[in-house]
Amino acid sequence: MAQLSRRDLMLRASALGCSIAASPLVTPISFADAPWDNRLVVIVLRGGMDGLDVVRPVGDPSFAALRPDARDGLPLDGYFELHPALAPVLPLWEAGELAFVHATSTPYRDHRSHFDGQDHLEAGFATPELGQVRDGWLNRLLQTQTGLRGDVAFSVGHGETLLLRGAAPVSNWTPEVDLMMSGPTLLLAERIMQNDPLFQATFEEAVQIAGSDGDAVMHGMAGAADVTDMEMMNPAPKGTSADKAKAQFVAQRLTADTRIASFSMNGWDSHRGQEALLSRSLARLADVLNVLRADLGPVWAKTTVLALTEFGRTVRLNGSRGTDHGTGGLMLLAGGTLAKSQVLGRWPGLSEADLYQRRDLLPTSDVRAHAAWAIRHSFGLDRDLLEQTVFPNLDLSHDLGLFA
Structure with a gap:
């Protein structure tokens, strides 16, 4: 031959x-061995999820007038209610495995560009030199370790995302394409x-x-x-969405040698017809969380899931029954590592005087800090390393107590 x-x-x-x-x-x-046993899943919700509709502050006296169509919410803690499309994940809340951080954001302000907002979210930098950043915070986390193999971290989906881009080896997989x-x-x-x-x-x-x-x-x-x-x-079986296929693949890898996985979910840009669009997107997110919990089995107890978005949306509906690009948003956390189910964050209020630029929810925390505490809990990284290398110039002086 x-x-x-x-x-x-x-x-x-x-x-x-x-x-x-x-x-x-x-x-x-x-190829090499990973030093950790805990798992981390980061889901980027691209498009700017409207946190005010997902976790509704019904206890705020201004909310009903701003969002008159927010009905059938699911009670959480007496002040906040959950969007009805997330009813399938209520068992997670009841089990102490679901939490939210409200009024949180990256340091990105004012221009409200999807591309710039997502770059800030994935790069993990707060400085004007963002355009010079060539790696993401998850990859910088991997760079703090030596001898890692590529399948310790998986980037799932089309193309390479900034979040896991960098010098550390990372594997990639797309559910729609197989060999x-x-x-x-x-x-x-x-x-x-x-x-x-x-x-x-x-x-x-x-x-x-x-x-x-x-x-x-x-x-x-x-x-x-x-x-x-x-x-x-x-390769996805009939009736299995791309999002479910991603979650299934991530669960397979995390029950083996993989410790970090990241993927994106699109469909959160709700300029018009928000009620229908958000309901569909939240139903997909609920499916993903439930697939992860079911397929991970006992590994779920060692897993932290972070769902992040580039910014929130305006507090008032526009003429197309949607919302425009805003500032303060919502972060979702799930997994067996959480201390308990809770809605955290310093609530800024919704009166006009309390709003950011009189239009947006005012951010009262840095989403990067919550991600950093998740990393610290999961992988035991030193605080100095997180503040200087993974998230440069970040202040980790305040721990919200998200983790047990």
Whole structure:
């Protein structure tokens, strides 16, 4: 049999229509052990979630006039009510495994740009030099450790996000794209890679990742010859949304060697028709949380889930029955590591004099600080390291007591 070089294999893969840049076959990944047992999941809610509608401050005398359509809320603590679309996660609240921080935000102010707001959220910087930042706070967390392997952290979804971008090795997976190989092609690839340690390790990782959902890599199965080599497939079962597929994959990885996972959920930009849009998005979020809790099993007790958004929204509805880009927002936390279910944060009030620029909920805490305390609890990082390296110039002098 003629001998093929790595370059030959990649050229042939290109001829088959496979994107080499997206292929796990050429993703550099290094291997080592993780020093932690706890798990952290970070979900970025892209679009600016309206925290006032998600966790409703019905005890504030100004709320009813500002949000007359907020009905059927689920009581939480006598002052706040939960949006009815989150009813499926009430068991988490009752179990002490769900919490919220209200009136929180990154230091980003005034311009209310999705892109800039998300960059601030994921970079973890508060300074004007944000445009020079090339890594995210989750990756800087990984950089504080030595000898980590790529699958200690997973970025799940399309493309590379700033949150996990940086020098530390990170694995990536997208539920809509998977690697499928026929039996003969798999044997050929293994033979080509066997004498090259770098490519052999990378190839083995690709096969492991592709096969982890139980549906991707074919080892001489019947009919394999009829399947185009390196075919791009959708592994999610019928009826399973992309969000659920992400949650299922994350749970699979976290019950193995992975310790950190991050993915995004879109659909939170509610300029018009907010009632219907937010209900749909919250139902998806509830599904994700319940999938994580169910699939993680006993590992849920060691897991912290953070759901963050780039900013809140205006306190008043606009003419399209929606809300515009605001400032103070809401952070959601879930997992078996929480001290108890609670709504935290210093409530600023909703009278016009209390609002930020007389239009937005006033932020009274830094969302980065709550994320930093979650990291400190989960992985035991020193406070100085969090304040100087992971979140430069952050003040961690106040602990809200989110964790047991």
